[in-house]
Amino acid sequence: MAKRRKKGPSYTPKAEDRHWHGKRQAARAAKNAARTGTRTIGPRSARPAEPAGTGRPAGARRAGGAEAPELVIGRNPVVEALRAGVPGTALYVMSDTDERIREAVTLAGDRNIPLLQAGKGELDRMTDGAVHQGIALQVRPYRYAHPDDLLERGTPPLIVACDGITDPRNLGAVVRSAAAFGAHGVVVPERRAAGVTAGTWKASAGTLATVPVAQTTNLARQLKAYQQAGCFVAGLDARGDVTVADLELATGPFVLVVGSEGKGLGRLVAETCDLLAGIPMPGHAESLNAGVATGIALYEIARRRMG
Structure with missing residues (x-):
């Protein structure tokens, strides 16, 4: 009969009993996703704030040459982009208390663009610390012709x-x-x-x-x-x-x-x-x-x- 191990200084709890286990799994998944080019919202090093309306630099690419999604940020730039028919794939907002943000939400709804609620920290990470004013429109990569x-x-x-x-x-x-x-x-x-x-x-x-x-x-x-x-x-x-x-x-x-x-x-x-x-x-x-x-x-x- 095997001896039962007692809880002591060298006792190691099972993975499911460790409260930090899930966080480590999530971090590992994010790291693997980064290797394969999948975009994940995770911690990044802080960068200087940029003027409202700027997101990922124009022409930014993932590893392997694939176009990366672009972000239009700021209340007025997002509203103007939606009015101009810019092909958005998601609209991220902190709250709809501002009149311009409510207008953007309405325009996105009319075009069936998914509306996603995001906190300030999440938007800060998505925009690399740029001035987003609580709103960001994700634009799908353009498919170039031959x-x-x-x-x-x-x-x-x-x-x-x-x-x-x-x-x-x-x-x-x-x-x-x-x-x-x-x-x-x-x-x-x-x-x-x-x-x-x-x-x-x-x-x-x-x-x-x-x-x-x-x-x-x-x-x-x-x-x-x-x-x-x-x-x-x-x-x-x-x-x-x-x-x-x-x-x-x-x-x-x-x-x-x-x-x-x-x-x-x-x-x-x-x-x-x-x-x-x-x-x-x-x-x-x-x-x-x-x-x-x-x-x-x-x-x-x-x-x-x-x-």
């Missing part, structure tokens, strides 16, 4: 390629112009360029729901692929030999390349283009915002394509 898929969306296809645009709001304005004048999609580089964020959704006025954005690892190489597929590639540049009103080949398969307001087109991208076209500006402005320049050029292209 650049080749844009060729099949229209006959003849009209594509806008962005080179060096780093402001998500400028990208949203480009998408809005593309939607207004019948472009079939927008291409952006994967690195050192703006991607689709909540700010892009707002600036696009919801047109991202109809105009796909594709990512490419090398824009110059992708432009060459479009040329091989039969597209004429024209870049917007002040040094252009013709104006956007003289783009006669715009009636066929066409790619319009737009650069940033400050630097314009990169050297390799400009050399890849079949032609550079400029926008006449009799006024005193030296350059135009990317969204404005795209709108002007696409208007002239649409006018030609309509006969």
Whole structure:
């Protein structure tokens, strides 16, 4: 018969009798989830507070390259995002005592976005210590199209390629112009360029729901692929030999390349283009915002394509 062990200094209680056992299990599960890329709400090191309206940095990725969910925080930014149709997956609130928060709750309810109650500590951890004002909207990661898929969306296809645009709001304005004048999609580089964020959704006025954005690892190489597929590639540049009103080949398969307001087109991208076209500006402005320049050029292209 086995001797019964007495409770003493060396006595170890069973796991289920230890009150701290559950906490250790939860911590272990959170650690394993972090290894696999699953997002968990847990303790993080404190970071300096950021202005309201900022969450996870634009383009933030998990290990392995997958897009991470973005957070829009602050009463006014969340309400504006919901009004603009930003695709939210969850709305976290501390309480609905504030008028703007009640408005956000109503807007989220109208769009069937789940409402979740969260304490201050939980929101602090989710936002890395940023000023959240008791509310945060989680935005689902954007699903980018493949650049080749844009060729099949229209006959003849009209594509806008962005080179060096780093402001998500400028990208949203480009998408809005593309939607207004019948472009079939927008291409952006994967690195050192703006991607689709909540700010892009707002600036696009919801047109991202109809105009796909594709990512490419090398824009110059992708432009060459479009040329091989039969597209004429024209870049917007002040040094252009013709104006956007003289783009006669715009009636066929066409790619319009737009650069940033400050630097314009990169050297390799400009050399890849079949032609550079400029926008006449009799006024005193030296350059135009990317969204404005795209709108002007696409208007002239649409006018030609309509006969």
